[in-house]
Structures are given as structure tokens and as C-alpha cells.
Amino acid sequence: MAALIEIDNLTKIYDNGFTALKGVSLSIDKGEIIALLGPNGAGKTTMISIVCGIVNPTSGSVKIAGNDIIRDYRKTRAMIGLVPQELTTDAFESVWGTVSFSRGLFGLPPKPAHLEKVLKALSLWDKKDSKIMTLSGGMKRRVLIAKALAHEPDILFLDEPTAGVDVSLRKDMWATVRDLRESGVTIILTTHYIEEAEEMADRVGVINNGEIIVVEEKAELMRKLGKKEVVLTLNEPLSALPDALSGFDLTLSEDGQQISYAYVTTAKRTGITKLLSALAEEDITFSDLDTKQSSLEDIFVSLVEDAA
Amino acid sequence: MNFHGVWAIYRFEMARWARTLFQSLVSPVISTTLYFVVFGSAIGSRISSVEGVSYGAFLVPGLLMLSLLTQSVSNAAFGIYFPKFVGTIYEILSAPISFIEVVMAYVGAAASKSIVLGLIILATASLFVPLRIAHPFAMILFLVLTAVSFSLLGFIIGIWADNFEKLQIVPLLVITPLVFLGGSFYSVSMLPAFWQKVTLLNPVLYLISGFRWSFYEISDVPIGVSIAMISLFLAACLAIVWWIFKTGYRLKS
Incomplete structure (x- = not known):
């Protein structure tokens, strides 16, 4: 039609x-x-x-x-x-x-x-x-x-x-x-x-x-442009990120309680598995895991900025 | 043909008129009455008759034209300018109505108002002076042709104007002087020879002359010339409107 x-x-x-x-x-x-x-x-x-x-x-x-x-x-x-x-x-x-x-x-x-x-x-x-x-x-x-x-x-x-x-x-x-x-x-x-x-x-x-x-x-x-973010709430606060995790693009919250990791859902490798095993090796345990989808607003801003 | 659309605009314009009936109808009647009192009775009583017609009666066609011209122009100009100014023009532009139909509706409404006004002024005048209309059909023809042509001119001004000052400037600085100097209050033959020739360049002279002829069979120029001039003027206005339509001037740029 x-x-x-x-x-x-x-x-x-x-x-x-x-x-x-x-x-x-x-x-x-x-x-x-x-x-x-x-x-x-x-x-x-x-x-x-x-x-x-x-x-x-x-x-x-x-x-x-x-x-x-x-x-x-x-x-x-x-x-x-x-x-x-x-x-x-x-x-x-x-x-x-x-x-x-x-x-x-x-x-x-x-x-x-x-x-x-x-x-x-x-x-x-x-x-x-x-x-x-x-x-x-x-x-x-x-x-x-x-x-x-x-x-x-x-x-x-x-x-x-x-x-x-x-x-x-x-x-x-x-x-x-x-x-x-x-x-x-x-x-x-x-x-x-x-x-x-x-x-x-x-x-x-x-x-x-x-x-x-x-x-x-x-x-x-x-889905295409959406970025997701995993937020891990740790059992023990960290003062700094261990060197073993330096290969990941992580952010540590100010109180050291949360680590967040941004990834693209459409990527072949999101890196989540690797991250989680790396955390296990470092003996970092966590009490909660949360994921956030970026909103249309974030997508929009990034599109307009890219075009500029 | 979008009859409902033309009718909607026409009715809207007439309703706008009805809302301001006092301003649109009563005030021209009052000012015309004042002209009669001042020129017709007070001063006119000292003027002997003009070409066999009493001065008061001689004034009627000229005064009528004065109102007809200024009201046609300002009514039509305001009618199309206002929606442009407040923005409601969007609806007319987005409607399935042709530009010619829009012109018909706006100009038709403005001309209707002027014609009604003209007839009311005529009735008012008949209270002051003995009126005689030698050629009623020609009189009506002149009335309608003038109302339509000058409403078209007003429409053009309303499209052209992009502020209120421009909207006022043409009626005030062009129309009114032309009417005053076009023999509304005197016969051209009263002027010195040189000014008689200059006056012939004033298009309004031909209108007033022809109109006066339809009343008293006296005229400054031959009636045929008057009819030709008003037809020419109408054609010129139509040509400009056509050009506006073709280019979308001031409306769709």
C-alpha cells in the first residue's frame, strides 16, 4: 500500500x-x-x-x-x-x-x-x-x-x-x-x-x-541507539577501583558503594560476562544489580550533537 | 467551487461589521450629516446653484463617493490585514479554497458594507436636500462598481501592509486628498484653466463626475470616459490581485 x-x-x-x-x-x-x-x-x-x-x-x-x-x-x-x-x-x-x-x-x-x-x-x-x-x-x-x-x-x-x-x-x-x-x-x-x-x-x-x-x-x-547501564551495589564499599578492572569503562560512586558500567545493547559483546567474572576474581561481591535503559531524550541529545 | 467556504468568510466579515455597527455605520452617517450642515446649509446657503442644481444637492454625489471610497478601502484592508496580524490567516491559507474565492468573499463583504452605507447616506441626504436621481440604474452601477473596485484596492493594501501605519497611510494620504480634489465639493469648471487640466489626472474625478451625472445629468467629463476609467481601474486592481495570487506575495513566502 x-x-x-x-x-x-x-x-x-x-x-x-x-x-x-x-x-x-x-x-x-x-x-x-x-x-x-x-x-x-x-x-x-x-x-x-x-x-x-x-x-x-x-x-x-x-x-x-x-x-x-x-x-x-x-x-x-x-x-x-x-x-x-x-x-x-x-x-x-x-x-x-x-x-x-x-x-x-x-x-x-x-x-x-x-x-x-x-x-x-x-x-x-x-x-x-x-x-x-x-x-x-x-x-x-x-x-x-x-x-x-x-x-x-x-x-x-x-x-x-x-x-x-x-x-x-x-x-x-x-x-x-x-x-x-x-x-x-x-x-x-x-x-x-x-x-x-x-x-x-x-x-x-x-x-x-x-x-x-x-x-x-x-x-x-x-533499541538501536539505546545505551544501557548496569549499576552494581556493593556489599563492601571500595575506596578505589582495583587495577584488574581498569580495562572496563567503570565509574565508582562517591561513597564507593556503587559501580556503574555503560554498554550498547546492540554490540556483539556487551562485556557484561567479562566484567562479572573479573569482579568475582577480585572477590568483590554485590547485593543488588540494576539496569537502566536510556530515554529518548538521551538519544535525541546525542543525535543532535552528533549532527552538529 | 467552495461555496460554503466563501459564505463562511463573507458571513464572518459581516458579523465583524455588526459587532462594530456603531463605528462602521453611525459614524460615517454623522460625519456626512455634519458636511451637509456645514457646507450644505451654513456655507451652501451663500453659494448660488451650480449648473442649475442647488449647492446642497450638488454635494450629495461627492459626499457619497467620499464615504464610499474611504470605507471600501479601509474596510477591505482591515478585513484581510487583521487575520494576518493575529495569525488566524493560517486557517484560510490551509483551507481547500482558491485565492479567487478568498478575494470574492473579502471584497464581496467589504463592498456590501459600503453599498449599504452609501444607501444609508443617500437616505440621510434626502432629509436635507431635495434629491433627484435621473438615471437610477446608472447610479446603482456606479455605486457597485466603485464599491467593488475600491474594496479590491483595500484588499491589496491589506495584503501589502505589514504594520498598522501602512494600513492607514493610503486611505489617509492618497484616497482622501484625491476625493477632495476630485470635485466632490465643486465643479471642475470653477477652477482656473491650468488646474482644470491638472485635475484631469485625478482618477477619482471621473468617478465623481459619472456618479453626479447619474443624479443630475451634469458632468465634468463625458459619461463614457467615466465608465472607461472605472473599468480600467477595476482591471488594474484585478491584475495586481492576480499577481499576488501567482507569487504568494506577503502571504505564503
Whole structure:
């Protein structure tokens, strides 16, 4: 099956000469949640803006369900809902007014039942007649999501949906996104919060300086690039590491109670067996053994640093 | 054709107007009334008739044009500038709606407001002076063509402006002087010969002249020339809008 979104060699050079995207290619399948991670100015928003029709690409192409975003823009845009990064709303409009406007703008006849469903799902139903300017920041964010869902899109772009949103609301939003995925919506989200990508995404793409550094299944990415660490809690504290262990890259904690050893899970030889036998030879015994998997955050930082 | 989309924008713009009804409707009516009181009654009573029409009545088409032009330009300019300014333009750009449809919706709304305003001013004027409209269809045609062309101009200004100052500068520094010097308050024949020729360079003169002709059958330039000029102006605005669409100027760069 062909991918739902096919981005091919997309380049964007702004009028001021800034190159925001350097030949990005990416394909996204129907029904998945993909998270795009990257520092500020990496090109995430530019990429989304091109796909949605807000910014003209310099070169390259984007196809959605086989339709070109420029030639067949009516077909492609009708499939997409966009939640922008900034809280841009019509302050004087009511919630109901603004979601009705969105649905009409996308070429659909009114369907109050659908809008009611969307507003209820986002806990905005009791605010439907309130003016947007009277709402809190978190509610405004949800209004933007409601607007993006008003025309029943197949694809939802969430550009940093939880920036500046408190923890409990963030959890609610994640639940909403999962429900959307259940209903068959393909979701592309950009985020600064690695936690968010780790929590929600099926795949993770890392963008830096206008290039996609890596796109992987989240689990695969973590397996491939994941470092693990064994932490041994010793029965007797050591004042210094014995010479026999100098061949291992070990760290001794300050109190001398713990030895930690980092290794790459995918390496042919992790060195754990050797380490443990070396410890046995030195008569160092331990009371506890713990392993830690590095988080997506560690992976992300190391990727961006490598690329720099 | 995205009818629902055009209708959504049109309705949104008209609702914005309704929210500020006082500012958009009452204030032009008040200022027009003041013009009538000052120029029509106070000063006008000392001016004999112009080409057989009382000065108060002579003023009506010019004053109407003054409001029509400034309101069309500022309404349409603000209508498209504001979403750019607050950022809500993202939704319009990402919607399955063509640029021409967007222009139709914004310009259509701005022109509708101006036309309503024009008719209200006309009704207000009829309270002060005896009105006679010799060619009602031509009058309506001029009203609509002017409203549409200057709303288009306003739309272009709204796209071009990247701050509030630029938004104000054209209506204030270009439109208003052109209207005042285009024969709103006088007949060109009252001017010295040299200034009569200079005035012919003012495009607004042709509008006011044609519009006045539809009322009283008196004009500074032949009616055909007036119609040709406004058509030319409309075509120029359409060409610029087309260029904006082609290049994504100030919208999609």
C-alpha cells in the first residue's frame, strides 16, 4: 500500500536567504502517530506549513493519498486538519461560531451533531457560547483542536500541541489524540517534549538544521541507539577501583558503594560476562544489580550533537 | 467551487461589521450629516446653484463617493490585514479554497458594507436636500462598481501592509486628498484653466463626475470616459490581485 503522505526532497529557502529545509523526504502511513522532534528552528513548522498550503515550497513535492498538494490542493487540504503552534484565535467569536466557521471554510455544509461531538470530546461543550477571549490558554488550545477537527479530517497536524499546557491537561490531550487515532486519524505531531513522543508516537523522526537525521519505529530507535547501564551495589564499599578492572569503562560512586558500567545493547559483546567474572576474581561481591535503559531524550541529545 | 467556504468568510466579515455597527455605520452617517450642515446649509446657503442644481444637492454625489471610497478601502484592508496580524490567516491559507474565492468573499463583504452605507447616506441626504436621481440604474452601477473596485484596492493594501501605519497611510494620504480634489465639493469648471487640466489626472474625478451625472445629468467629463476609467481601474486592481495570487506575495513566502 502506498503511503498516505509522501514528502519528496522538499526544500524551502525563505526570501531572506534562510534555508529552512534541505531536501527532506518522509513517508507517513495511514493510521500512525508520528512525532517530529527537533530544536527550535529545525524546520518542523516549515515542513508542516508546506504540507498544509501555508508556505510555498522552493522545490520538491508532497503527495497526499496520491494527490499533489499544489495541483490538487482542494482534495489534499480537505483531508487535513491543522492545529498551529501559536494560540491564534478570533478573540471576539464564540466557540460555536468559530468551529462552525472552520467547517464551512473547508467546504462542508453545517453538521451540528458532529461539532457537538467534537466539543464534548474536548470538554468545551459548556463553553460553546463563550467568547474565545474569555477562555484560559488551555481551553484556547482545545478550541484550536476543535476547529481542526470540525471538517472531519483524515490527517491531523499538531504543531507543539502541549507547549505551555499544564501536566494534567497534557495527559488529557494525549488521551484525546489516542482516541483520534482509534477513529482512524493519522497524526503528525511536533514537540519539544521527548516525553510526549515517547508516550504517544509509533514512529519518531528527528529533524535538525532542515534535515531529517533519523526516522525510526520508536521501539526500534530506542533499541538501536539505546545505551544501557548496569549499576552494581556493593556489599563492601571500595575506596578505589582495583587495577584488574581498569580495562572496563567503570565509574565508582562517591561513597564507593556503587559501580556503574555503560554498554550498547546492540554490540556483539556487551562485556557484561567479562566484567562479572573479573569482579568475582577480585572477590568483590554485590547485593543488588540494576539496569537502566536510556530515554529518548538521551538519544535525541546525542543525535543532535552528533549532527552538529 | 467552495461555496460554503466563501459564505463562511463573507458571513464572518459581516458579523465583524455588526459587532462594530456603531463605528462602521453611525459614524460615517454623522460625519456626512455634519458636511451637509456645514457646507450644505451654513456655507451652501451663500453659494448660488451650480449648473442649475442647488449647492446642497450638488454635494450629495461627492459626499457619497467620499464615504464610499474611504470605507471600501479601509474596510477591505482591515478585513484581510487583521487575520494576518493575529495569525488566524493560517486557517484560510490551509483551507481547500482558491485565492479567487478568498478575494470574492473579502471584497464581496467589504463592498456590501459600503453599498449599504452609501444607501444609508443617500437616505440621510434626502432629509436635507431635495434629491433627484435621473438615471437610477446608472447610479446603482456606479455605486457597485466603485464599491467593488475600491474594496479590491483595500484588499491589496491589506495584503501589502505589514504594520498598522501602512494600513492607514493610503486611505489617509492618497484616497482622501484625491476625493477632495476630485470635485466632490465643486465643479471642475470653477477652477482656473491650468488646474482644470491638472485635475484631469485625478482618477477619482471621473468617478465623481459619472456618479453626479447619474443624479443630475451634469458632468465634468463625458459619461463614457467615466465608465472607461472605472473599468480600467477595476482591471488594474484585478491584475495586481492576480499577481499576488501567482507569487504568494506577503502571504505564503
